[in-house]
Amino acid sequence: MIPFSTVQKHFTVKFSKQHSKDVSLEIISQLGRTYKINLPEHSRSGSKAEVNISDLSLTGGIYMLRIQSASLTEVIKVFVVD
Secondary structure (H helix, E strand, C coil), X not given: CCCEEEECCEXXXXXXXXXXXXXXXXXXXXXXXXXXXXXXXXXXXXXXXXXXXXXXXXXXXXXXXXXXXXXCEEEEEEEECC
């Protein structure tokens, strides 16, 4: 079982040092719809990024957060609250 992380419209992500250079984020709904998240240019391995998902118009519920780089893909289950 994957543990939940509860998030609101703004949250912070810390990228693992196992990632290579540039990192991308996507949120995936339970129906499989994918939402690309825009990140600051300095979003690289070992760094933190402030994430704003307010423009995605997500309803409250369970989503998967995909953190991906050329060397690693992580998936975290998140609970988005209104």
